[in-house]
Amino acid sequence: MDFPNCTEGVFATNCSVNDSLDTTKLPPSKILLTMTLSALAILTTFFNCLVITAIAVTRKLHHPANYLICSLAVTDLLVAVLVMPFSIMYIQKQTWLMGQVVCTIWLSVDITCCTCSILHLAAIAIDRYRAITDAVEYSRKRTGARAGAMVAVVWLLSILISLPPLIWRHYSGDSEQEDQCIMMHHHMAFTLYSTLGAFYIPLMLILILYYKIYRAAQTLYMRREASRASRHSCMTNGSMIPSSYPAGEGADDGGPPSPEPVSPREKSFSEPSTEEPPRERVRASVKAFQSKSRRKESRTESRNESRRSQFSQGPRISGSRERKAASTLGLIIGAFVVCWLPFFVKEVIANTCGSCSTSMEMADFLTWLGYLNSLINPLIYTIFNEDFKKAFQRLVRCSHYL
Template identity: 50%
Template sequence: MKKMNCTNCTIKSKTVTEKMLISITLAVITILTTVLNSAVILAICTTKKLHQPANYLICSLAVTDFLVAILVMPLSIAYIVMDTWSLGFVICEIWLSVDMTCCTCSILHLCVIALDRYWAITDAIEYARKRTVKRAGIMIITVWTISIFISLPPLFWRNHHNVNIPTQCIIQHDHVIYTIYSTCGAFYIPLTLILILYYRIYHAAKSLYQKRGSSRHLSNRSNDSQNSFAHCKLTQTFCVSEFSTSDPTMEFEQINASVRTPPYDNDIDMFGERQQQISSSRERKAARILGLILGAFMLSWLPFFIKELVVGLSLCTVSPEVADFLTWLGYVNSLINPLLYTSFNDDFKLAFKKLFRCKEHS
């Protein structure tokens, strides 16, 4: 997503020191984004345990963010530091199109990941049969298709403006209908859907935890733990495996083992209290994880799309410096995504350890 067309703005040239600081900071962000997303892609490709449809969606997200890092960020750095576009009209058109497509695609990936997790926790048994590689592939193709259709329209009119200004490479805001269409399709609709889905995911997970935690009698505890174990094995997703940093299979096996050993009567209340504490702890952990995912996404992209909407509707203008800052704030989401979507999963942690161990020995 690129800087806006700023009429009536006085452009102040940057000093050499400012240019160096900007280029170093943005280069570090670009390199980290490239490395982290490459690590996610390699981990999924080389680790058999991660070959699951849900992880293929995360891999596709990493590929999209990797493309943002290698195709979009470097040219943006050059443009910001040089204060002029010197690569010609064709490269400008390609850059703007790739930028809009990849950034939109990254946002829509977050939406389908949330949808996949929602189905997995609310309809575990049925969705376990539907959650196939083919289904994940269809979701990925759909995301890319929608992204292309959102970013394609400006190609039909952008050249009429930019061909006469070879030193600028900017998105025009003179089509109000397209501004509303693109901002809603690329951000506001996905944001609304993500908020609704994660709200329901959290409450579904909370309900599962409370059911297990409130089991008071031995027979009920045994049945609940067995059902929860089967449920989690079927979903292999947000229900516990991503709300917990431990292996959910082992966790439920331990609960089953403790239930099979009949406790003394005076231990039953203590067991129930302990289960309630575990349930509350998991609820808090679930809330923190969801808060991080949603908070990072909204802090990264919401300011940019508010700016796009108000500028597109001619409600106000912003300086090039502010526009660049908000654009890169959005790009930072491509750096955060590989951290948030893998850090709470033990399988990914083990895969990363093996990956980096191999690199050290090579």
């Protein structure tokens, strides 16, 4: 423990003056850290506001599935506006200057909003799982009212998870802890209750559901590839059903059509003043018919080639979609685990092990690593959606919306 280099008596005033001068001068590393954290808070605010505005003004995005995305963006916006600024001031001053009432309010908002953000990710996983495994039935149940009910349940669970540790928060009687604002209790039950409800149970739920989503998507792709392969084999074996062609194309594949009589318009192409003999007119009509039949055959062959190439590229397209889906799920799960797992591991160790302790710098780093998830969420959950991309482009260009 470091002690201040001060003496009592007449030198006490000089010591306090020097301390005040030292505290007014921030080191460059502290200034750089403050600027970096402020930039993260501004970016988190900007991107979440962009998602909320895009959903609000774009009618194409007014879908029950996007209501959960919008609620997640609102929650992450609250983290950026109500939690991050106070944390930046706390890190900069290294002491809490706003009293214990404001400290309790800040901690309650911090824990509730972060828990709500995590539970939103679990709710989105549940929604996507039901949409892909029970698409027909769930499409009828997937209404705005049901999405609103899911959002209400998420907020209610977040409050129920964060309230008990706040109510039974341990206030230390040491004078060293009077100027600190930390969640500190030594009750094993509250530690397990808060960490399991806020992170570990949602983590297991997200991992299981996204694994099942990936398996279900893989099964759908395999079924589509099998259907494409069967249709391709039917085409190559010459057993395509004639009714599958549009009207007017059946004659092209069923053999050469019967010669058509020359229409009056085709007769008028030969001027009467030339006075062609009947034999020359017959040759001209035969040549016109042959060129017309060759054009029809070439068009039919090109259509068949395009169908064959489409069927042959089916497995490759579905494979690329499968890889894209796997990479998207990997980004979602990876970002969530990297941002929040270290923090909750530290929370379990610090509140259950009496002799274990972490430095203030490490605690702040792990806390802000969790806050970083509020910046990543609006990027991951919208950047792979073409409708959101177009809405963002229109927002940035300040254009009109449909």
